[in-house]
Amino acid sequence: MEKGYPIYGVFFEKDRLGSFFAEAHALGFNQVVFMDGDRKSCVGLSEIVPEPDFSKLPIERQPVLNPALQLSSMYFMQELSRQIPAEEKSNLQELEEELAANLSKSRLMIPVVAKKLLKPGDKLEKGSFDLTFVKDKEGVMFLPVFADVLEFNLFNDKKQFQGVVMTIDRLRPLVQGKCEGMIINPRSMALKLTPKMIDGILKRFFEF
Known part of the structure; x- marks a missing residue:
C-alpha cells in the first residue's frame, strides 16, 4: 500500500493483453508503466x-x-477509499467537482426492456419500455447508469436489455418513487448519486 491507497494485483493471460490495452483508452489511460524490480x-x-x-x-x-x-x-x-483520516483528504472536493462536471457533459446509458427493437436515435415513448432497477446490499433501489458501452455490456451479459442513451438531466425524472438514486457502473465502481446530489449537478451545470 502506498500513500494510503489499497493496491491489488490482477493477472492477465497473454492473449487478453491486447483487448485490455484497447479498453484502457475508454478508461482515460494514456500511459503504461512497466515494472521490472526497481x-x-x-x-x-x-x-x-x-x-x-x-x-x-x-x-x-x-x-x-x-x-x-x-x-x-x-x-x-x-481518494474516497484512501485509508487516511478524512481531514487529510484535502483534494476530495476538487475531485468531486471534476467528476460532477464530466457527468454533466456525458452521454450515459441505461438498460431498458423495450417492446420493440430500438434503433440508434429512436426516442422512447411512454409505455413502450420498462425500466430496470438494481438493489444494493441494504435493499435500497437504484437506477443503473453506465458511463460507457463496455460497462453496459458487462451488466448486460445475458443480452436481456437494450441500451438507451441519455444525459443526466433527462435521467433525473426517472429517479422517483421507490428508486432512491442512480448507481454509476454498478458492476465496477458502483458510485451512488442521491436525488439531492443529482439536483446539485443540474443546478451547477444546467440552465432551466
Missing part, C-alpha cells in the same frame, strides 16, 4: 494500441465512451 519504463498507450476515432460517425451511431468521466470517477473513488 527498473521502470513508460510507454504511451497509443504506441501500443492506437486510440479508435469515431468522430466521423453520426453522433447517434458513435459508441458511448466517456474516458474523462471514467478517469475522474476512478480518481474520486480512489
Whole structure:
C-alpha cells in the first residue's frame, strides 16, 4: 500500500493483453508503466494500441465512451477509499467537482426492456419500455447508469436489455418513487448519486 491507497494485483493471460490495452483508452489511460524490480519504463498507450476515432460517425451511431468521466470517477473513488483520516483528504472536493462536471457533459446509458427493437436515435415513448432497477446490499433501489458501452455490456451479459442513451438531466425524472438514486457502473465502481446530489449537478451545470 502506498500513500494510503489499497493496491491489488490482477493477472492477465497473454492473449487478453491486447483487448485490455484497447479498453484502457475508454478508461482515460494514456500511459503504461512497466515494472521490472526497481527498473521502470513508460510507454504511451497509443504506441501500443492506437486510440479508435469515431468522430466521423453520426453522433447517434458513435459508441458511448466517456474516458474523462471514467478517469475522474476512478480518481474520486480512489481518494474516497484512501485509508487516511478524512481531514487529510484535502483534494476530495476538487475531485468531486471534476467528476460532477464530466457527468454533466456525458452521454450515459441505461438498460431498458423495450417492446420493440430500438434503433440508434429512436426516442422512447411512454409505455413502450420498462425500466430496470438494481438493489444494493441494504435493499435500497437504484437506477443503473453506465458511463460507457463496455460497462453496459458487462451488466448486460445475458443480452436481456437494450441500451438507451441519455444525459443526466433527462435521467433525473426517472429517479422517483421507490428508486432512491442512480448507481454509476454498478458492476465496477458502483458510485451512488442521491436525488439531492443529482439536483446539485443540474443546478451547477444546467440552465432551466
